[in-house]
Amino acid sequence: MTASILDQVRGVASDLFSLPLDGIKPESSPENIDSWDSTQHLNFVLALEEKFGLQLSPEEMEQMRNVGAAAKVIENKLQRA
Amino acid sequence: MTITTENIDLRAEADQLISAGSADLARASLAELWRKEAGAVIAPFLVSRFEQLRGKLPMVSLRTSFLRSFTVEPGIPLLRAEAFVRGIDLTTKVGDFNAFAQEILDSRSTLYSFDPEVVILAVRTPDVAPDLWTQYTDLPPDVIASIVQRVGDSFAQWIRAFRERSSAALIVHSLEALARPSAGVLDAQEPTGQSGAIHKINLQLRQIAGEHRNVYILDYDGLMARHGRLRWQDERKWLIARMPIAADHLIYLSREWMRFLVPLSGKTAKILVADLDNTLWGGIIGEDGMNGIKLGPEYPGAGYQQLQRAMLDLARRGILLAVCSKNNPDDAMEALKNHPGMLLRPKDFAAVRINWTDKAQNLREIASELNLGIDSLAFIDDNPFEREQLRKLVPEVIVIDLPEDPLGYAAVVRDCPVFERLALSSEDQQRTAMYAEQRERAHAEQTFQNKEDFFRYLRQEAEVAPVNAATLARVAQLTQKTNQFNLTTRRYTEQQVAEMASRPGWQVLSLTVRDRFGDHGLVGVAITKEEGDSCEIDTFLLSCRVIGRSVETALLSHLAQLAASRNCGQLVGRFIPTRKNAPAREFYAQHGFQKVEDNHEGSVWRWSLQQNTIAIPDWIRLKTTQGDHN
Numbered sequence: 216m217t218a219s220i221l222d223q224v225r226g227v228a229s230d231l232f233s234l235p236l237d238g239i240k241p242e243s244s245p246e247n248i249d250s251w252d253s254t255q256h257l258n259f260v261l262a263l264e265e266k267f268g269l270q271l272s273p274e275e276m277e278q279m280r281n282v283g284a285a286a287k288v289i290e291n292k293l294q295r296a
Numbered sequence: 297m298t299i300t301t302e303n304i305d306l307r308a309e310a311d312q313l314i315s316a317g318s319a320d321l322a323r324a325s326l327a328e329l330w331r332k333e334a335g336a337v338i339a340p341f342l343v344s345r346f347e348q349l350r351g352k353l354p355m356v357s358l359r360t361s362f363l364r365s366f367t368v369e370p371g372i373p374l375l376r377a378e379a380f381v382r383g384i385d386l387t388t389k390v391g392d393f394n395a396f397a398q399e400i401l402d403s404r405s406t407l408y409s410f411d412p413e414v415v416i417l418a419v420r421t422p423d424v425a426p427d428l429w430t431q432y433t434d435l436p437p438d439v440i441a442s443i444v445q446r447v448g449d450s451f452a453q454w455i456r457a458f459r460e461r462s463s464a465a466l467i468v469h470s471l472e473a474l475a476r477p478s479a480g481v482l483d484a485q486e487p488t489g490q491s492g493a494i495h496k497i498n499l500q501l502r503q504i505a506g507e508h509r510n511v512y513i514l515d516y517d518g519l520m521a522r523h524g525r526l527r528w529q530d531e532r533k534w535l536i537a538r539m540p541i542a543a544d545h546l547i548y549l550s551r552e553w554m555r556f557l558v559p560l561s562g563k564t565a566k567i568l569v570a571d572l573d574n575t576l577w578g579g580i581i582g583e584d585g586m587n588g589i590k591l592g593p594e595y596p597g598a599g600y601q602q603l604q605r606a607m608l609d610l611a612r613r614g615i616l617l618a619v620c621s622k623n624n625p626d627d628a629m630e631a632l633k634n635h636p637g638m639l640l641r642p643k644d645f646a647a648v649r650i651n652w653t654d655k656a657q658n659l660r661e662i663a664s665e666l667n668l669g670i671d672s673l674a675f676i677d678d679n680p681f682e683r684e685q686l687r688k689l690v691p692e693v694i695v696i697d698l699p700e701d702p703l704g705y706a707a708v709v710r711d712c713p714v715f716e717r718l719a720l721s722s723e724d725q726q727r728t729a730m731y732a733e734q735r736e737r738a739h740a741e742q743t744f745q746n747k748e749d750f751f752r753y754l755r756q757e758a759e760v761a762p763v764n765a766a767t768l769a770r771v772a773q774l775t776q777k778t779n780q781f782n783l784t785t786r787r788y789t790e791q792q793v794a795e796m797a798s799r800p801g802w803q804v805l806s807l808t809v810r811d812r813f814g815d816h817g818l819v820g821v822a823i824t825k826e827e828g829d830s831c832e833i834d835t836f837l838l839s840c841r842v843i844g845r846s847v848e849t850a851l852l853s854h855l856a857q858l859a860a861s862r863n864c865g866q867l868v869g870r871f872i873p874t875r876k877n878a879p880a881r882e883f884y885a886q887h888g889f890q891k892v893e894d895n896h897e898g899s900v901w902r903w904s905l906q907q908n909t910i911a912i913p914d915w916i917r918l919k920t921t922q923g924d925h926n
Contacts, residue, residue: 230340254369257533261370261543262336270543273536 220267220293221286227262228282231255241283263289269296306332310345319352320691327381331697334547339373346380354875355385356561361412361464362388363396365423367539374550375557382554382713384561393538394423400454403461414465414560415458416514416553420540421471421494424450432478432490444493447471448500459508463791465718467556468505469516470498475525509768509790512556512718519552551713558713562776562787565674565694565714567646568610569662572621572628574678576600576640578702581627591637599702604639606706611644613717614724616666616731618647620658620675625650646731655682656689666731667840669779669876674714676705721770723817733814734841740813751846751915754811758850760822761921763797763804770818771806774837778821779876781838781848783869783883788835796834801826803858807851809842816841820851824859831859831905832868836883843879850918852887853910860905867905872898 218226225239232239232250245251251259260276267289271279275292279285306329313322326342358379362368372388379386389410391399396419399407407415422429425447428440435443451468458466473491477483483490498517505511520528523545533539541549558564573580577600578590590597607617617640621628628650632642642648647665649658655677663670671692677683683695694714698705709715717724737754744750763771772790779785788796797804807820819842823835833855838848859867869884884901885891887910893900903910912918 227337230337230344233340233344257367257537257539258336258340258370258373261539261546264543265336270530270532273532276536 220290221283223266224263224282224286224289227266228259231259231262239282241286242281244281259285267293269293307341314345314348317352319349322349323353324687324691330377330381334374334378336370336374336543336546339377342377342380343373346377346385350385353383355380355383356563357385357387358414358557358561359387359410359412360389360414360416360557361407361410362390363399363407363415363417363419364391365394365396365419366534367537368418370539370543371541371546371550371553374547375553378550378554379557382558383563384557386557397450397454400458400461408461412462412464414467414557415462416467416469417454418469418516420469421473425471425494425497428490428493429474430478432493437488440488440493444496444500447497448504451497451501452504455504455508455511459511459791463510463789463795465556465560465789466508466511467514467553468501468511469514470501470518472517472520472525475529509794514552514556516552519548523548551711555713555716556718559716559718563714564672564716564777565615565712566668566672566777567616567618567662567666567674568607568709568715569618569620569647569659569673569675570607571675571677571679571682572619572623572631572650574702575676575698575705576604576619577631577635577637581631582624585627586631586635589631589635591635593637596702597637599705601637601639602703602706603709606709608639608644610709610715611728612725613715613720614727615715616646616727618645618649618662618666620649620655620662622652622655623650643732644728646728654689656686659686659690659693667780667843674712676709678702719769719773721773721818723770726817730814730816730841737811737813748915751913754813754845754915755917756809756811756845756847756915757917757919758847759808759919759921760805760851760854761808763793763806767806767818768793771804771821774818774821774839775835778837778839779874780840780879781843781883782874782877783836783880784834784872785874785877786835796823796825799825805851805854807838807847809845809847820847822851822855824855826859826862826864829863829865830868831855831862831864831866833870836869836880846913847916848883849887849910850912850916853912854918854920856903856905856908856910860909865905867903869901869903870898871901 221241225236228239228243229236232248232255245256260271263285264270269292275288278288306325310322310325310329313325326345329338330342369390376386376388391407396417399405425443427435428443455466471494473494477490479490488496501513505513528542528545529540530542570576578596579588581589591600593601611617632638647662649662659673659675660670663673670690674694674696675686676696676698678698683697686693687695696708696712698708740753741750744753768790772788772793775786775788793804796802803824805822806818808818809816819839821835821837822833824831824833856867869889871881871884873881889901889903891899892902
């Protein structure tokens, strides 16, 4: 069973920000999740790198402004790989 | 990578077990999840679930503070998850970037107000020796020598200042060498070179650590080299987030920290119990016979021999070894005694269980035979089924997974943090021999009808002496490790013991015991403090090796005499119950102390020194050494 990339990213965010999975939407971002500060953003990036086995560039990290965008960046990266 | 159904089940299972209140089983599910999926993805989940289990599982807490020159934050959930799995509840605090020197030097800084038990000084070469790192080829040799000196002196100053302000353990990262030296291959042609200069600083660090109590070096350079410098670093993340370590390598740094935190928290294993067939040798002795089993310096026997070498190294560290195997005892003993490939021999094992009884029962017997808590046993077995069964039947035992390939066995044992020790006492190194003497004693005991005759036959000599530089490490170690005959279970570091010994009115005494079979070494500690006309016993403990030999009476008698000679009117003892110290519960009652208080925190006992003395059993010869009692 392979969940969609968006769902997997939501799962990571749910654990990291200690929020129920239902509460994590594509538009969830540092704007609407209190604990999503710069340290947690780094943790989020590192967890995604580990999960998908890739390394994200500074530009890509910049683009990951919300959960949906993060999933998009990873999808693009995996397609190119 | 995908989320597998199995892992979803483990997460759901853990949550169900937590809400059902089955803390032990929930812990087992979480530990299994961590074994399968250890990493940044699963760490926050584990941490939040273990936090829900606080108070329902036996956990020791440890306040750990980081002083750093780089981003360590992403490593902390990994470390906390790893620690929770090993029964350690870490509270962490991370200092500001590159503020470590100010934090150390200012005794009112948040470093000290956090009151940490452990402090990790994690700084990197580019931050403390930037000129050496980037401008090496511009610098003449004398300047380089002075940089090496300067950096070493700075560390010495920080460490000394820290020691004056805190008794916490201090773990200092060594400095890393460059993956690509500035002078290229020329670096290795120079007498010292850039990498050699960094190495010289690291040698100074070791020396400085050795001059202070409770200061340890974490070989960060060696850690990087072990995993490959180029794979270890992530230059991009360093430049944008001050995070120099690649995401998939952070777990190795967390695990290296654990190799210090486990011994500092006391959550170590005291004995490693090993299976035989396909663990200590390849094949099945009962079927393949002496000539058929694989064991020797060449492939395929080499993996097993390397494991035996790793186990011998543990024995040198004071960890006991034992065998637990389902086998015909004659076949297996023949191999243990006579197989030319064996590095371990029967004398190296403190206990041997070769039978067809189930292993859970055998492990319990080994623990009770050696007077060890069941949670101080670690167990290795090639058979995953046996391992799973043991995890279910005796969840306290530390069951170590072996990889399928025997060539990986030794590394697993060497990497396991429960076998780490931060200092060795002579007792540690002689432990196996002591257990052999113990077996002779037990054998002799059976031939006597009553205990007193046996005690007389033993010819025990006890010696009480004030703690000194030679015994300090062992005294602190006993306060940290003794669980059973321990009246108050107060854990002290070397630094704390030294401080207590120097306070006026305090006595820190060690007890050494020997008898006709050999030397037990330093096996007891008593700490007393005088308040007004009463002398309170802060700590009274006895290593399990000498429980039931009546030497505790001799030590108590000495405390009473000493207090009386210092004009105290009464001796006050305290019993603080724990999960493990039932053997000490009746101690004061048995010696005629009067109970003056009893509540949920424990009981307080009083002995009047005006009328009474406590008799030393006539079969013990007590020798006392006077130190400078203040």
